[in-house]
Amino acid sequence: MELLSGAEMVVRALRDEGVKFIYGYPGGALLHIYDAIFTQDDVEHILVRHEQAATHMADAYARATGKAGVALVTSGPGATNAVTGIATAYMDSIPMIVITGQVMSHLIGEDAFQETDMIGVSRPIVKHSFSVQRPEDIPEIIKKAFHIAESGRPGPVVVDIPKDMTTPTDRYEYEYPKSVKMRSYNPISKGHSGQIKKAVDMLLAAKRPVIYSGGGVIMGDASDELIALAKELGCPVTNTLMGLGGFPGTDPQFIGMLGMHGSYEANMAMHHSDMILAVGARFDDRVTNGTDKFCPTAKIVHIDIDPASISKTIKADVPIVGPAQAVLKEMLEQLQAAKTKPSAESLKTWWEQIEEWRGRHGGRYKTDDSKQMKPQQVIEMLSKVTNGDAYVCSDVGQHQMFAAQYYKFNKPNRWINSGGLGTMGFGLPAAMGVKLNFPEEEVVCVTGEGSIQMNIQELSTISQYGIPVKVICLNNQSLGMVRQWQDMNYESRHSQSYMQSLPDFVKLVESYGHVGIKVERYEDLEGAMREAFAMKDRMVFMDIAVDPFEHVYPMQVPRGSMRDMWLSKTERT
Amino acid sequence: MRHIISVLMENEPGALSRVVGLFSQRNFNIESLTVAPTEDETLSRLTVTTIGDDRVVEQITKQLNKLIDIVKVVDLTEGDHLERELMMIKMKANNGTVRAEIKRTTDIFRGTIIDVTPNTFTVQLVGASSKLDAFIEALGTSNIMEVVRSGVSGIARGEKVLSV
Numbered sequence A: 001m002e003l004l005s006g007a008e009m010v011v012r013a014l015r016d017e018g019v020k021f022i023y024g025y026p027g028g029a030l031l032h033i034y035d036a037i038f039t040q041d042d043v044e045h046i047l048v049r050h051e052q053a054a055t056h057m058a059d060a061y062a063r064a065t066g067k068a069g070v071a072l073v074t075s076g077p078g079a080t081n082a083v084t085g086i087a088t089a090y091m092d093s094i095p096m097i098v099i100t101g102q103v104m105s106h107l108i109g110e111d112a113f114q115e116t117d118m119i120g121v122s123r124p125i126v127k128h129s130f131s132v133q134r135p136e137d138i139p140e141i142i143k144k145a146f147h148i149a150e151s152g153r154p155g156p157v158v159v160d161i162p163k164d165m166t167t168p169t170d171r172y173e174y175e176y177p178k179s180v181k182m183r184s185y186n187p188i189s190k191g192h193s194g195q196i197k198k199a200v201d202m203l204l205a206a207k208r209p210v211i212y213s214g215g216g217v218i219m220g221d222a223s224d225e226l227i228a229l230a231k232e233l234g235c236p237v238t239n240t241l242m243g244l245g246g247f248p249g250t251d252p253q254f255i256g257m258l259g260m261h262g263s264y265e266a267n268m269a270m271h272h273s274d275m276i277l278a279v280g281a282r283f284d285d286r287v288t289n290g291t292d293k294f295c296p297t298a299k300i301v302h303i304d305i306d307p308a309s310i311s312k313t314i315k316a317d318v319p320i321v322g323p324a325q326a327v328l329k330e331m332l333e334q335l336q337a338a339k340t341k342p343s344a345e346s347l348k349t350w351w352e353q354i355e356e357w358r359g360r361h362g363g364r365y366k367t368d369d370s371k372q373m374k375p376q377q378v379i380e381m382l383s384k385v386t387n388g389d390a391y392v393c394s395d396v397g398q399h400q401m402f403a404a405q406y407y408k409f410n411k412p413n414r415w416i417n418s419g420g421l422g423t424m425g426f427g428l429p430a431a432m433g434v435k436l437n438f439p440e441e442e443v444v445c446v447t448g449e450g451s452i453q454m455n456i457q458e459l460s461t462i463s464q465y466g467i468p469v470k471v472i473c474l475n476n477q478s479l480g481m482v483r484q485w486q487d488m489n490y491e492s493r494h495s496q497s498y499m500q501s502l503p504d505f506v507k508l509v510e511s512y513g514h515v516g517i518k519v520e521r522y523e524d525l526e527g528a529m530r531e532a533f534a535m536k537d538r539m540v541f542m543d544i545a546v547d548p549f550e551h552v553y554p555m556q557v558p559r560g561s562m563r564d565m566w567l568s569k570t571e572r573t
Numbered sequence B: 001m002r003h004i005i006s007v008l009m010e011n012e013p014g015a016l017s018r019v020v021g022l023f024s025q026r027n028f029n030i031e032s033l034t035v036a037p038t039e040d041e042t043l044s045r046l047t048v049t050t051i052g053d054d055r056v057v058e059q060i061t062k063q064l065n066k067l068i069d070i071v072k073v074v075d076l077t078e079g080d081h082l083e084r085e086l087m088m089i090k091m092k093a094n095n096g097t098v099r100a101e102i103k104r105t106t107d108i109f110r111g112t113i114i115d116v117t118p119n120t121f122t123v124q125l126v127g128a129s130s131k132l133d134a135f136i137e138a139l140g141t142s143n144i145m146e147v148v149r150s151g152v153s154g155i156a157r158g159e160k161v162l163s164v
C-alpha cells in the first residue's frame, strides 16, 4: 500500500471523491497541504481573493449539481472569513465541505498565533464537524464528511486539521474507504406507505388543492416526479424562492412564487385552498406570514426528509418523512392505481377562480409613469434573451425578488440564490463557481450596486482563471430593499440606504481586463444584452440604470394572512 | 410540562457542547443536565430535564435526534419511569434543638448525615427532584449554607431499555 503524508491524504481523498475544483486561500496552517496540491494535477485549486468567495463558489457548485463543493481556508482569519459562507449554505441546506487549517495540536487552547476554535465558532451553522486527531483518520473523516454533507437533509461540514496532522515526513498507509457506516446516522430512504395512502385519499377528495414545493425538490432531485404528480392531479403549483425551477415557470399550472413577495394568485390560492401538499418546503416565516392566520380552510400534507421541519411552525395533518423523490413516486403510483379520480368539476371551478385572480393582478407593473427603465423590464429581457435556460445566480435585495418573479425558470438547479440567510455578496462568487463547472452554459449574476461591492474583489479571480460570467447589475443607486421598507414603514426616512460615491463600474471592470457596458435607456437594452451574451469568452458587466423609486410588489402586510398584500404603492387587498 | 429526556451519544470530544449549544441556539430551556460514560465505553448517557409545551418538546427530541453524535433519544416522561437525583446539603447545626430537628427530618426523608462538625451537618439525600425540594422546604432556607444537586437521572420502568 502507498504511504502518504496527512497533507497528501487530504488531496488524494478529494480526488478519490471525484472533486475537480477546490476553492481556497493559503496560510501558515495550510502550507503542507498547499505543497501537496502543487505536486499533483487531479484536483485544481482556484485562488479566490477573499475566503467568503471560496465558500460561495463551493456552495453554488453544490446548488447546481447536488454534490458537495469544497473550500479550503487557513486557521484564524481565514476560517472566520468563511463563516458567512458556511451559514449561507446551512440555512439553505446545501452540501459543502470546508476544510479549515488549525494550529499545531500542542498549541490548541494557548491563544496561539492565528488560533480560532473553529469547531466552536461553526457549531450552530454546520450539519456536523470533525477535528482531526490522528493523521491516519483523514481518509475516513473525509469520506464521512461527504456522506453526511450530501445525504439526508444536506448541509455544510467543517473538517478542522491541525498543522501537525499534515507533516510531510510522517507517512501512513492510504486507502480511501468505499463506504462508511455510522450507527448514529442513518438517513431515511423512503416514506411510510400508510401515510402516503392517507395523503392520496385526501388529494382525491380535495376540491381546491395546491402543491407548495420548495428547495427539497431541487436538492432532492425530485422535479420530474413533482411534474408527473402535478400533471396527474391537474392542480396549481406554487414554489418557494428556493423551489423555483422545480416546476416549469412557463407551464400554465404554475401560479408563481408564494410568500412575502409571492404572486397575487399564489397567495390567494394558498389562502383559499382546502388542501395543501407541501413538498420539501419548510413553512418559513417569509412564506406563511402570520402563522395564526395561515390558510384557515386547508388540510396540510407535509413531505420532508427532516422530521424537524414538519410541524415546526405550522402543524401538519398528515406528516410524511422521507425523500421527496421516493415519496412523490409512490404517491403517483397509488394515485394511478386508485379507483376514483379528483372531481373534474371542482377542479374546473377552482381554476376559474385562479384565472380570475391571475387576470386581475398577475405579474403587472407600471412602465408609463416615469421615463426610467424598470428593473422588471430588465429581468423579462434577460429571460427572453437567454430563453429561460441560463444559470441565474442572484445577490440579495429588490433585484433578487424581481429575478425570482420575472425570470421564467424552466429547469431545476438553475436559480441559485441565498434565501435563508439572504447574503449580499453571494451572487458573483456563486456565478463563478457554476461557470467554472459548466463552461458551455450561460451563467448570469443578477445583482445590485450594493451587493456587488461586497465581493467585488473577485473580478481579479475572474481575470486569473478566465471565467466569462455575465453580470447584470440593476443599478438603482440605493440599497433598494432597505429603502422600500423605509418608504413603507418609516415615512421615507432613508437612513443610510443610499449608495453614495459609487464607482464607475465600466472603468472598474475594464481595469481588471473585463468588458463593461452601461445602459440607460430601455431602447438600448436588448441590443446591449445580446451583444454581451455574444462575447462568449469575456466577462461582461452590464451596469443598467433602473428606476430608483421602484418597489417590489406584491408585498404581504406584516402579521396578516397570506392574502393580505400590498399590490402597488397605493393598492391593498 | 416537565420532561425528562434521555440520550445515548457517541463518547466523542465536542459531543456534549453540541447538545448544550443546541438548547441555547434554539431557545430551549434546560432545568438540569447530567452526563457520564456507560458500561459501553464508546457511549455516554445524558439526561436533560426541560419544561415546554408539546410542540417545543417535539422539536427538542427531533433536533437532538438530528445531531450526528447522538445515537438514541427517548422522552422518559412518555411512559412509566424512575427518576433519581442526589443532593448534598450543608446546614448550620450549632445548637441541640436544630441538630435534633435536622436529624429527625433527615430520617423521615431517608437521608444520611455524611459529615459532622460542631457547627454543621452535611446531609445526603437521594430521590425524585420533588422530594429534594420538599426536604429543603421542610427545613427552611435559613439554616442552609450550601446545596449541591446532581441533576436528574432517569430510567424506564419494566423491561424497556435504552441501548444501541
Ligand SMILES: Cc1cc2nc3c(=O)[nH]c(=O)nc-3n(C[C@H](O)[C@H](O)[C@H](O)COP(=O)(O)OP(=O)(O)OC[C@H]3O[C@@H](n4cnc5c(N)ncnc54)[C@H](O)[C@@H]3O)c2cc1C
Pocket (backbone or CB within 6 Å): A091, A092, A093, A152, A153, A154, A213, A214, A215, A216, A217, A219, A220, A221, A239, A240, A241, A242, A243, A257, A258, A259, A260, A261, A262, A279, A280, A281, A282, A283, A284, A286, A287, A303, A304, A305, A306, A309, A322, A323, A324, A325, A396, A397, A400, A401, A418, A419, A420, A421, A422, A423, A481
Ligand atoms: C429578500 C428576501 C425575500 C424573500 N422573500 C421570499 C418570498 O417571498 N417567498 C419565499 O418563498 N421565500 C422568500 N425568501 C426566502 C426565505 O427566507 C426562505 O429561504 C425560503 O422561503 C425557504 O424555502 P423552502 O421552504 O423551500 O426551504 P429550504 O430552505 O429550501 O429547505 C428545504 C426543505 O426541504 C427539505 N429537504 C431537503 N432535501 C429533501 C429531500 N430530498 N426530500 C424532501 N425534503 C427535503 C429540508 O429538510 C427543508 O425542510 C426571501 C429571502 C430573501 C433574502
Ligand SMILES: Cc1ncc(C[n+]2csc(CCOP(=O)(O)OP(=O)(O)O)c2C)c(N)n1
Pocket (backbone or CB within 6 Å): A395, A396, A397, A398, A399, A400, A421, A422, A423, A424, A425, A447, A448, A449, A450, A451, A452, A474, A476, A478, A479, A480, A481, A482
Ligand atoms: C451581508 C448583508 N448585509 C445587509 C443585508 C440587508 N440588506 C438586504 S437587501 C439590502 C440592500 C441591497 O442593495 P442592492 O444590492 O443595491 O440591491 P437592491 O435592493 O437595490 O436591488 C440590504 C442592505 C444583507 N441582506 N446582507
Ligand SMILES: [Mg+2]
Pocket (backbone or CB within 6 Å): A397, A448, A449, A450, A474, A475, A476, A477, A478, A479, A480
Ligand atoms: Mg441597489
